[in-house]
Amino acid sequence: MAEKRKKNSDRRRPGADYVETVDAPDPVGRLSVKKTWKLYIGGAFVRSESGRYLQTADKQDNYARASRKDVRDAVKAAVAAQPGWAGRTAYNRGQILYRLAEVLEGRRDELIASLTLGGASDAAAEVDATIDRAVSYAGWTDKVHALLGTHNPVSGPHFGFSIPEPVGVVACVAPDRPALLGLVGAICPIIATGNTLVVLASELDPRTALVLAESLATSDVPGGVVNILTGSRDELAEHMAKHQGVRALDLWNIDGEAAKQLELLATENVKRVTRRLQPAEAWYDADECTSLTWLSSFLEIKTVWHPMGA
Numbered sequence: 001m002a003e004k005r006k007k008n009s010d011r012r013r014p015g016a017d018y019v020e021t022v023d024a025p026d027p028v029g030r031l032s033v034k035k036t037w038k039l040y041i042g043g044a045f046v047r048s049e050s051g052r053y054l055q056t057a058d059k060q061d062n063y064a065r066a067s068r069k070d071v072r073d074a075v076k077a078a079v080a081a082q083p084g085w086a087g088r089t090a091y092n093r094g095q096i097l098y099r100l101a102e103v104l105e106g107r108r109d110e111l112i113a114s115l116t117l118g119g120a121s122d123a124a125a126e127v128d129a130t131i132d133r134a135v136s137y138a139g140w141t142d143k144v145h146a147l148l149g150t151h152n153p154v155s156g157p158h159f160g161f162s163i164p165e166p167v168g169v170v171a172c173v174a175p176d177r178p179a180l181l182g183l184v185g186a187i188c189p190i191i192a193t194g195n196t197l198v199v200l201a202s203e204l205d206p207r208t209a210l211v212l213a214e215s216l217a218t219s220d221v222p223g224g225v226v227n228i229l230t231g232s233r234d235e236l237a238e239h240m241a242k243h244q245g246v247r248a249l250d251l252w253n254i255d256g257e258a259a260k261q262l263e264l265l266a267t268e269n270v271k272r273v274t275r276r277l278q279p280a281e282a283w284y285d286a287d288e289c290t291s292l293t294w295l296s297s298f299l300e301i302k303t304v305w306h307p308m309g310a
Contacts (some may be wrong), residue, residue: 138189
C-alpha cells in the first residue's frame with residue numbers, strides 16, 4: 001500500500017501545542033478524452049447527418065463518416081460562398097492565402113505530430129513544403145488575369161477582351177498521399193482563382209485534413225469557401241460527381257472503371273473533369289505543382305466586346 005502523505009495545515013486548535021495534519025490521498029489515474037473530429041462545412045464543425053463515425057488507423061481518434069446529405073450541405077455552403085469569394089480582389093485573396101500559410105506555420109508541430117501518427121514517411125518535410133505551397137499560390141492570385149487575359153485584335157469600332165473567370169463550385173477527391181501536401185496543393189489553385197470547394201480528404205489520414213480545417217477556421221478564409229468531408233471515397237465520390245450544383249470535378253489518383261463512372265455522372269450537367277495520376281513524391285516539385293496550368297484548370301475564358309465610342 002502506498003504510504004500516505006502528510007501535509008501541514010495552517011490551522012491550530014485553540015490552546016493546542018501541535019500542528020494538525022491532514023491526509024492527502026495519492027493522485028488517481030484518469031482516462032484521456034479521445035477527440036471526435038467533425039466535418040468542416042460552411043465554416044463550422046458539424047457532426048455527420050447520419051451520426052456515423054470511423055476510427056483512425058492508429059486507434060487514437062474517431063472521425064465523422066460523411067453521408068450523401070453531408071455532400072449536399074457542403075455544396076450548398078460552397079454555392080452560397082462563391083459569389084462573395086469571386087467578388088473579392090485578387091490581391092485580397094492573396095492576402096488570405098498568405099494568412100493561411102501563417103496559421104499553418106504556427107501549428108507546425110501539431111501538423112507534424114498528426115502526420116506522424118497517420119503514417120507519413122517524413123512529416124516535417126511535408127509540413128514545410130505545404131506552408132511553402134500556400135505562399136506560392138498567394139503570390140499567383142493577382143497575376144493570373146494578366147497572364148491568361150488578353151486584348152484581342154478586331155476589325156471594327158470596338159474592343160475585344162478575353163477575361164478569365166472562375167468556373168464556380170469544384171468538387172475534389174484529394175490524394176491519399178501525401179495527406180497534407182496533396183490536400184493543400186489541390187485546394188490552393190482552386191480557391192486562388194475565385195472558386196469554392198468541396199473536398200473529400202484522404203482515407204488513409206483523415207485526421208490531418210481536419211487539423212487543416214481548424215487552421216482554415218482560424219485564418220481569414222470565409223466560411224463555405226473550403227468544405228472538408230471525411231469518409232468513404234467509394235460512397236461519396238459519385239454523389240459529388242452528379243450533384244447539379246457542382247461545376248467541375250478534380251479527381252486525384254482515380255483510374256479505371258471508377259474514373260469512367262464518375263466522368264459519366266459528370267455529364268449530367270456538363271461538368272469539367274480534371275483527372276490526374278500523380279505519385280506522392282511528385283508533389284514536392286514546387287515548379288511543377290505551382291504552374292499556370294494548375295490554375296487554368298478551374299477557369300473559363302469570357303470574351304467581352306465593347307464599343308470604342310466617338
